[in-house]
Amino acid sequence: xxxxxxxxxLRHFRLxxxxxxxxxxxxxxxxxxxxxxxxxxxxxxxxxxxGEPLFERHAKGMRPTLIGxxxxxHATTLVGDIDRIAxxxxxxxRGTAGVVRIGAVTGAAVGFVVPxxxxxxxxxxxxxxxxxxxxxxxxxxxLLRGDLDIALxxxxxxxxxxxxxxxxxxxxxxxxLVRARHPLVGLSGLALDELAGLRWVIQASGxxxxxxxxxxxxxxxxxxxxxxxxxxxxxxALAYLKDTDAIAAITQEVYELLVPNNTSNWAVLDMKESLxxxxxxxxxxxxxxxxxxxxxxxxxxxxELTKV
Numbered sequence: 048x049x050x051x052x053x054x055x056x057l058r059h060f061r062l063x064x065x066x067x068x069x070x071x072x073x074x075x076x077x078x079x080x081x082x083x084x085x086x087x088x089x090x091x092x093x094x095x096x097x098g099e100p101l102f103e104r105h106a107k108g109m110r111p112t113l114i115g116x117x118x119x120x121h122a123t124t125l126v127g128d129i130d131r132i133a134x135x136x137x138x139x140x141r142g143t144a145g146v147v148r149i150g151a152v153t154g155a156a157v158g159f160v161v162p163x164x165x166x167x168x169x170x171x172x173x174x175x176x177x178x179x180x181x182x183x184x185x186x187x188x189x190l191l192r193g194d195l196d197i198a199l200x201x202x203x204x205x206x207x208x209x210x211x212x213x214x215x216x217x218x219x220x221x222x223x224l225v226r227a228r229h230p231l232v233g234l235s236g237l238a239l240d241e242l243a244g245l246r247w248v249i250q251a252s253g254x255x256x257x258x259x260x261x262x263x264x265x266x267x268x269x270x271x272x273x274x275x276x277x278x279x280x281x282x283x284a285l286a287y288l289k290d291t292d293a294i295a296a297i298t299q300e301v302y303e304l305l306v307p308n309n310t311s312n313w314a315v316l317d318m319k320e321s322l323x324x325x326x327x328x329x330x331x332x333x334x335x336x337x338x339x340x341x342x343x344x345x346x347x348x349x350x351e352l353t354k355v
Contacts (some may be wrong), residue, residue: 054096057129060122062089063101067119070108093118142339144173149344150186150198151178152255153281154219154298155327160199163348167340174340182254182279183327190332196341197331199348201255211330217352219324220299221259223316224306226288236319239267244274246293248284251277256296259324288313298324 065075076086094100101115111119138144147167151160156178164176179189183200190198191210199216202208223242225232231241249272250257261271276287284295285305294316297305306313329348331337337345 055093057126059089059093059096060118060125062086063093063115063118063122064126066090066102066109067111067115067122070110072109138171138173140339142343143171145171145338145340146175146177146196147341147344148177148194148196149179149348150189150195150200151180152183152186152200152327153180153279154300155199155216156180157304158298158300159217159348159351163344163351166347167344171340171343174344176344182250187330190330193332193335196335196337197329197345197348199327199329201325201327202330210333212333214329214349216326216328218326221256221296221322221324222299222302223318224284224288224295224297224302225292225314225316226290227310227312227314229292229314229316231316232314235317237316238319239264240269242272242294242316243269245272246274246276246291247272248276248278248287248293248295250279250296254279255324256298259322260296263322 061079062075065078066072069075069078072086072090073083076083079086081089090101097114097118099114100112101118102109102111149160149164160178164178167174167176179186179195181189183198184203186195186198186200187203187206189195202211202213231237247260249260252258252261257277264271276283276293278284281297281301284297287293288295289312302315306315329345329352
């Protein structure tokens with residue numbers, strides 16, 4: 048067995064497959080762009096290695112022997128696999144195949160990652176894209192572990208920036224989401240003190256949205272919201288808001304996805320002042336090389352981020 052496997056070559060399997068498909072050694076030679084005498088010598092070489100004839104000659108051409116059928120079956124599988132490898136390698140080099148693992152905070156994912164993924168899949172159908180939605184602190188940890196190629200998030204306040212390449216991103220505006228039948232819907236120019244005492248569905252303490260809301264209340268001499276449901280899950284927030292008068296703090300991108308086409312279920316409060324979050328950035332590991340498809344995705348994502 049070792050002698051057989053060490054002597055058979057890909058060109059042998061290609062010839063066996065071509066003869067089996069065409070039934071003619073001359074046609075197989077043309078298909079493989081070799082001369083007929085060369086194809087005949089290669090077939091004789093294969094049969095010497097196997098120790099038996101692989102084809103029977105008859106008036107209408109050549110048909111495989113029993114051992115020839117065994118070799119033909121494996122030749123078809125092997126040649127097909129090699130051809131697929133070549134196609135995938137070429138696609139990988141051209142940036143039209145491969146894997147992209149992106150992490151993002153919710154607003155950035157909705158507003159910029161999804162459009163960039165749509166454009167990438169239009170030009171790289173074979174690319175596999177995974178999108179991880181999580182708080183910034185978790186995404187940075189995933190980047191450090193090598194679980195992500197790139198993240199659209201905020202570097203935590205006390206994190207070491209040296210392992211990362213960081214590109215400018217976008218600021219986020221916070222909107223206050225409620226159910227459409229909330230008693231404050233329809234009132235204009237609301238102040239924060241009019242929201243005091245209401246229940247909030249919001250990120251946990253220390254998270255960017257929560258910090259921005261707490262700081263806004265503190266700056267106006269108001270007690271920070273104490274009646275809260277702490278969650279980073281948009282689905283949990285929506286499920287809770289559906290039948291209560293609670294308020295959820297969401298980003299402008301999430302608002303644009305949810306509210307304009309679904310005013311029968313959701314609304315945002317008309318506030319007197321805007322609440323702006325610190326900007327998130329495009330972050331990746333400094334020592335991690337980017338594959339061609341990842342480079343293509345980053346270019347598309349940067350184009351989305353620079354749109355006005």
